[in-house]
Amino acid sequence: MSRVYDRVALIGLGLIAGSMSLAIRRAGLAAEVTGYARSAETRATAREIGLCDRICDTAAEAAADADLVVLCVPIGAMGPVAEEIAPHLKPGATVSDVGSVKKAVVEAVAPHLPQGVHFIPAHPLAGTEHSGPRAGFAELFDNRFCLLVPDADTDTDALERLRALWRGMGATVEDMDAEHHDLVLAVTSHAPHLIAYTMVGVADDLRRVTDSEVIRYSAAGFRDFTRIAASDPTMWRDVFLNNKEATLEILGRFTEELFALQRAIRTGDGDLLFDYFTRTRAIRRGIIEAGQDTDAPDFGRVKR
Ligand SMILES: NC(=O)c1ccc[n+]([C@@H]2O[C@H](COP(=O)([O-])OP(=O)(O)OC[C@H]3O[C@@H](n4cnc5c(N)ncnc54)[C@H](O)[C@@H]3O)[C@@H](O)[C@H]2O)c1
Numbered sequence: 001m002s003r004v005y006d007r008v009a010l011i012g013l014g015l016i017a018g019s020m021s022l023a024i025r026r027a028g029l030a031a032e033v034t035g036y037a038r039s040a041e042t043r044a045t046a047r048e049i050g051l052c053d054r055i056c057d058t059a060a061e062a063a064a065d066a067d068l069v070v071l072c073v074p075i076g077a078m079g080p081v082a083e084e085i086a087p088h089l090k091p092g093a094t095v096s097d098v099g100s101v102k103k104a105v106v107e108a109v110a111p112h113l114p115q116g117v118h119f120i121p122a123h124p125l126a127g128t129e130h131s132g133p134r135a136g137f138a139e140l141f142d143n144r145f146c147l148l149v150p151d152a153d154t155d156t157d158a159l160e161r162l163r164a165l166w167r168g169m170g171a172t173v174e175d176m177d178a179e180h181h182d183l184v185l186a187v188t189s190h191a192p193h194l195i196a197y198t199m200v201g202v203a204d205d206l207r208r209v210t211d212s213e214v215i216r217y218s219a220a221g222f223r224d225f226t227r228i229a230a231s232d233p234t235m236w237r238d239v240f241l242n243n244k245e246a247t248l249e250i251l252g253r254f255t256e257e258l259f260a261l262q263r264a265i266r267t268g269d270g271d272l273l274f275d276y277f278t279r280t281r282a283i284r285r286g287i288i289e290a291g292q293d294t295d296a297p298d299f300g301r302v303k304r
């Protein structure tokens with residue numbers, strides 16, 4: 001794979017930035033990857049494990065001279081970080097991000113960026129429940145989608161280079177507009193996470209009543225929920241605070257369906273339950289036929 005950028009700067013050194021650095025270096029996509037994280041402890045860990053070619057003590061130092069700067073911080077930190085690096089950006093550089101919400105990130109970041117800097121938001125549909133600089137691995141983006149959010153004014157060369165970077169990291173790249181992205185992800189990622197958090201919370205409340213049996217005898221379905229509900233609290237707090245409208249819309253629909261199923265159970269309406277589960281099973285089979293892997297945690301993986 002050939003070099004796409006001379007210098008890539010990653011701001012925020014957790015699961016996604018760590019995986020990006022390893023994937024970029026695996027494929028030789030940049031001459032140098034610099035990194036910055038807010039806490040001295042994270043920077044020390046990143047240095048110790050050789051996560052990037054160079055770890056900087058300020059965001060400005062990491063971003064200076066970079067051809068691509070990727071914001072890999074929680075959604076709520078995107079705006080302040082953009083403001084901090086803005087005066088140090090090289091003319092012609094591209095700024096991108098990996099945030100799980102797009103409209104709020106565009107609104108928070110774009111106003112800070114100077115003329116002559118290209119801003120192309122992105123979202124790799126890949127992750128795990130782990131966070132921090134030790135969580136990254138080079139294969140995270142292999143066969144996953146990465147959604148880019150260009151607009152009508154986006155520079156085509158800058159867009160092609162960012163596409164080449166994500167393809168080089170193993171991802172399948174598609175474009176989407178920010179509002180549509182946030183609605184789709186509210187269905188496929190944000191609401192499911194909230195439901196998992198809730199279910200594990202309910203089980204935790206019940207634990208006191210059932211003498212820990214819900215944990216001891218947790219079945220596969222519940223274990224999947226606990227994996228998802230172990231995800232980073234800061235990241236997910238920021239996702240919900242910044243994709244409020246779409247998430248509330250989907251949760252409203254979810255609650256209505258839940259009430260309908262609840263009623264069917266109470267009234268013994270087996271036909272309704274059977275028909276409903278038949279329909280949802282077909283959706284699962286459709287995902288598999290479309291080339292996505294069968295394991296729930298691999299949702300988002302694509303056939304190449
Ligand atoms: N985890 C996932 O599954 C996943 C998947 C796709 C996208 N994302 C998005 O990627 C971003 C990063 O997520 P992650 O999973 O890598 O999180 P993470 O917690 O592993 O890493 C975030 C890093 O940002 C640092 N940080 C926080 N605030 C900062 C600030 N103000 N300035 C500099 N550094 C700061 C933290 O110290 C940490 O090192 C989030 O916006 C998230 O929505 C996450």
Ligand SMILES: O=C(O)C(=O)C[C@]1(C(=O)O)C=C[C@@H](O)C=C1
Nearest residue numbers: 100124125126127128129189297
């Ligand atoms: O597999 C997981 O642990 C994830 O939650 C990854 C996941 C998802 O919901 O699919 C989480 C948030 C993202 O923004 C992208 C991917």
